[in-house]
Amino acid sequence: MTHKEFMKQALLLARRGRTSPNPMVGAVLVKDGAVVGKGYHPKAGMPHAEILALRQAGVRALGADLYVTLEPCCHHGKTPPCADAVIASGVKRVFAAMADPNPLVCGKGFERLRSAGAEVHVGLLEEAAQELNRGFIKRVTCGRPFVLWKAAMTLDGKTACHTGDSRWVTGESARRHVHRIRSLSDAVMVGIGTVLADNPQLTVRACRGQNPLRVVVDARAETPPSSRVLGDEAETIIAVTNSAPIGRVEALRGAGAGIIEVESQAGRVNLTLLLETLAGLGINNMLLESGGRLSASMLKSGLVDRGLIFIAPKIAGGRDAPTPVEGDGASLMAEALNTGTPKVRRFGDDIALEFDI
Numbered sequence: 567m568t569h570k571e572f573m574k575q576a577l578l579l580a581r582r583g584r585t586s587p588n589p590m591v592g593a594v595l596v597k598d599g600a601v602v603g604k605g606y607h608p609k610a611g612m613p614h615a616e617i618l619a620l621r622q623a624g625v626r627a628l629g630a631d632l633y634v635t636l637e638p639c640c641h642h643g644k645t646p647p648c649a650d651a652v653i654a655s656g657v658k659r660v661f662a663a664m665a666d667p668n669p670l671v672c673g674k675g676f677e678r679l680r681s682a683g684a685e686v687h688v689g690l691l692e693e694a695a696q697e698l699n700r701g702f703i704k705r706v707t708c709g710r711p712f713v714l715w716k717a718a719m720t721l722d723g724k725t726a727c728h729t730g731d732s733r734w735v736t737g738e739s740a741r742r743h744v745h746r747i748r749s750l751s752d753a754v755m756v757g758i759g760t761v762l763a764d765n766p767q768l769t770v771r772a773c774r775g776q777n778p779l780r781v782v783v784d785a786r787a788e789t790p791p792s793s794r795v796l797g798d799e800a801e802t803i804i805a806v807t808n809s810a811p812i813g814r815v816e817a818l819r820g821a822g823a824g825i826i827e828v829e830s831q832a833g834r835v836n837l838t839l840l841l842e843t844l845a846g847l848g849i850n851n852m853l854l855e856s857g858g859r860l861s862a863s864m865l866k867s868g869l870v871d872r873g874l875i876f877i878a879p880k881i882a883g884g885r886d887a888p889t890p891v892e893g894d895g896a897s898l899m900a901e902a903l904n905t906g907t908p909k910v911r912r913f914g915d916d917i918a919l920e921f922d923i
Contacts, residue, residue, distance in 0.1 A: 575601070593616045594634075605619040606618070635662075658684065659685040699850075705845045709845050713872075719890050749770040753852045758789060759859055783837070785809060807828060807833075861890060
């Protein structure tokens, strides 16, 4: 097997973890061309990938090659430094996909390994490793989660009929994929308009996986305490401003919601401050499943990193039917937001366009 093939194994292992606020990391130990140890970081507070791989390898780690998707840590957190364990094991060469962007590490792990005599190579399948931990990278470098905006519309750009009915725009295959994305997200966010119009649960039901934290942007605490989004299947945070009536805020607390009061911006929740607050809670990846109004505000504020739009082979019509992005919009086509070239996928009869912003 080649260096790339061993690193691919490490990347596949890393995907098994549910690690936020930590990064996902996989490690493979190879000696004389054979894998002698492997591991992945399963959860924050648990042993890191390198430690589990070293435990499995035992004395066979002496003189072995370590393939790891992220620079070994060199600081004491909830677990001891991985770089020290790698050095103590006698690993000869370290192949790391990328440096750790965390300022506490950021090259220091590599320095410690080299100072101890280990041969270090960095950059093997780096792009794939960066994509794997895009949320962690965004949080530690920008102080905000990576935001994936999801929308579903008909061929004529409608997210619902003029009556408000939206069940269902897309088919079962597309909806199942959205549930899978939810299961891989730390949080899912909607606005009060979506809660009042659709009464969503925002849980994972069409596949196996963990429910994300539910976040409702609701400046005046208008979420009904009986809403399904407050069900006990998952935790829910309602983001309000100081204009929210105290009685309604307390009713939501009584229904089990966590309340975050965010500084207002033109009478609405300051979305940048909200995302910074969520990052402080350890949210790496957030799925935005909002209606056109909140989506427009998030896009206008430059807070969306990637878009995923499903297009169903239907025509709904209606001049007042909602669209994925509302608000004032661009005055000139030259002012329209340009995206990266979309990737196109099929989900049954539906088409999905995925693009970076």
